[in-house]
Amino acid sequence: MTPNEALKQLKNGQVKNFIILSGEDHYLKQHMLSAVQGALHIDMPELNLSVFEDRPDPKTVLCAMETLPFMSEKRITVIKGTDILSAQAAGDLSAAYMQSNMPASNFLVILTQGNADKRKAFVKFVIKQGMFVECNTMQDQDICAFVKNRAKQKGLMVSSKNAQVINEIGGGDLSTIANEVDKLSCICKGEISTADIEKYAVKSMQYNVYKIHDLMMGGHPQQASALISKMLEEDSNPIGFITLLSNNFRQMLVARACRDAKFPDRKTISHIVEATGAREFAARRALEHCKPFTAKKLRDAINKFAQMDFDAKQGVVSLKTDLFALLVDIYST
Structure with a gap:
């Protein structure tokens, strides 16, 4: 089920005893855990909430699961950041939990690292009889x-x-x-x-890279230069700056190739996301901003960024004095 579906179920008081919060979005999983705890109204959490991480000893977890609530109607056991349900985990490290004698007043919540493997017996059990919430990256x-x-x-x-x-x-x-x-x-x-x-708002480096691109494309090179100078004043050699600049062009190159192949926009956006790992909004940007560039110009820009990255690491060039000149060269050709 989706987080929204799970929240509606929790709001209606329909909380299952076994809950798996699976997916790549850490914030969503933490949000869902808070929602579960809020729906259960655990009294005296210092005595009725047991939290484990990674790969805890199953016997210790079972002991917590089977312990009756103390001065509370409910008790909850949580396992955070665990890979015991992943496809890479050998065997079924969670099998014991399915066979536990956990009382009806108790609840087990597992927050996975990444996605849970739906082929595992315990995951199948929770999908059928519990709440399996897929906290995937949101659109x-x-x-x-x-x-x-x-x-x-x-x-x-x-x-x-x-x-x-x-x-x-x-x-x-x-x-x-x-x-x-x-x-x-x-x-x-x-x-x-x-x-x-x-x-x-605090601007991420990725956001500033997009803004530099927009300023250069919009005919405002001096504003782009000022933003670059500000960024380099804060950090003279920010890790990943050149990589992010290059990735912007890499996304546009994929978009350009799809356009040249006459892919529909929806297919192009999906392909950009799959090929580059970009977010949906970045893929949409790439689709729009690739239009003035040929595939060759985009490849040349990526190669120039790679050369500057190498030269900067060797101390041959300085980003403070040479990066803006490179951008002028790229955007003017």
Whole structure:
């Protein structure tokens, strides 16, 4: 089931005794764990909440699972960040939990590392009789809805456009996005405006790379130069800066190849995401921004970035003095 489906079930008091929170999105899994704990109303958690991590001793976990609640109607056992349900884990390290004598008042919640292997017996058991929640990476429209809903909870309005900007600033990471919305809610009055986001939100390096590209493409090289200088003042050799610049062109190269092959837009976006690991909004950007470039120009740009990255590591060039000149060369050819 999806997180939204699980939240509706929890709201209706339909909490199953065995719960697996699977998927790549750590924030969603933590959010769902909090929702489960809230729905159960555990009294005296210091005595009725047992938390384990990684690969705990099954006997210790079973002991916690089978211990009756103390001065509470319910008790919960949590295993965080574990790979015991992954495809890479040998055997079935969770089989014992399925055979436990856990009382009806108790609950077991497992937060997996990545995705759980649905072929494992315990996972099949939970899918059938418990709650198997797939906390997968959210699509852009879902993240924007998340931003708007979180802002609403703080008594603020935010437009769909600005919700997308916050998504891009946070790089699609829900934890970062939630923190930015919470911070803006302490500053803004009534509405989160474009000016508020620009002034107060902490921009990721990836977001600044996109902004540099937009400024160069929009005919504002001096503003791009000022942003680069500001970034390099904070860190004279930021790790991954050249890589992110290059990745932007790599995404556009994939988009250009798909366009040249006359792929439909939806297929092109999916291919960019699959081939480069980009978020959906980045794939959409690449699809739009590849139009002025030929495939050859994009490949040449990627090669130039690779050469500069090598030369910078060798001390042959300095990003402070040579990076902007390279960008002028790339965007003017």
